[in-house]
Amino acid sequence: MSDLALNPLYQAYAAARGMILTGASKRIPTASAASQARAMGMWDGKNPAVASDAQLALLLDLGVFAPLGGHSPALEREARINPPPPGSEGEAVLAALHHTRITLFRVAGLHPDGGVWVDDLLRGMQVHLWDAGLARPGQEGTGFGGRLMPLDGFEMYNLHRSSLQNIGIAAELVFGKVEMGDFDGLPHPDAFFTAFTLDDPTYFATWGTVLARGVKRVTTMGTDCHRNTFRQKLQDGERIDSYRRMMSMFSNHLLVRPNADGSFDDRSLKEALRARRLYGTFEFLGTPVGFDFFAAEGAVTKEIGETTQISAGTVLEVKKPRVRDLDPSAPAPTITTKLWVAKEGGWDEVASTTEPTLRFTPTTPGVYRAEVRIVPTHLRPFIGKRNDFIRNERPWVMSNAIWVAP
Secondary structure, eight states, X not given: OOGGGGOHHHHHHHHHHHHHHHHHHTTOOHHHHHHHHHHTTOBXXXXXXXOSHHHHHHHHHHHHHOOSTTOOOHHHHHHHHSOOOTTSHHHHHHHHHTTOEEEEEEEEEEOTTXXXXXXXXXXXXXXXXXXXXXXXXXXXXXXXXXXXXXXXXEEEEEHHHHHHHTHHHHHHHHHHTGGGTOOTTOOOGGGGGGGSOOOOHHHHXXXXXXXXXXXXXXXXXXXXOOSOSOOOBOTTSSBTTOHHHHHTSOEEEEXXXXXXXXXXXXXHHHHHHHTTOEEEEOGGGOOEESOEEEEEETTEEEETTOEEEGGGTOEEEEEOOEETTOOTTSOOOEEEEEEEEEETTXXXXXXXXXXXXXXXXXXXXXXXXEEEEEEOGGGGGGSTTOGGGGSSOEEEEEEEEEEEEO
């Protein structure tokens, strides 16, 4: 048995995965099971005919994840009928199961944080895999095919979820104004989401809890956009949920390490993502320029995603950004820089300033992230009659973490 098998989070994920997949397999309709069996030549004319556990597993896999014949995945039915509690390991696993992929792998070696490194032979990249069995001695070089859950990272923000959280104000604007063709007093189309509250307590609680338990994960912003939510057109003649509008609302910034000649490619991006050198920004509030978060050990700099030591005299430093191309005649925004430490259930604020630089000397080990918050009064020329949309502080820049060791 490997040390990974004793990890409480691994045990919780494994239990949640087993419960969800067992429930979903029981929700495969008879007609769907028949379609999958016929397609694979496992039909005796009346019933599925499987000759081995492997064939049964394949039959169930199709029915749960990707059924043929126009049937809906049983996983979707399980998610509707038996949704896991918000913020639970089950919710994280269910989200990961919706993004599984099948490919061929080869075990490359043990991972220092538990589990193994595997080479994805079809995608040409390396993946950190949590699997207690493959972490046992003698597995290096083993090849296998399978469907993996992408639990190596999760989201600090998701636009689709945010739309549901803000359904009240969204309905007021969409059905009370836009649907009627009444644009009087509405924000500029690309400032439409100033109406939304961007903080997500459930996401923040999950994020902090996972990192506080000792697991290193990358965190990103995501849209989940499919142009199937708000078909109504705004003043610019474009759908509210157009791909352009949704995908320009925010961005993920990867801190790449370029080649000697200054160039970089997709491998540089993947390396930065694996190393967790990333922060997210809400671009519709203004593009931030000058943000930085790092740990200084004297002359040595540790970047986002890395580990620094208290014994080395480390100081965490956050540089406050400015709004790019800010109109000097517009009201100035209020920008505050904050530093948070992960805990069970979320995050604790440990430092805050409106000065250009925040410096903090940690005295206890922990997992720290930086956040820049903004009261976007500079958007007043773009929000119509809805001054209430720009009165409150909201997140503007959110970083991945730096790990502080003794």
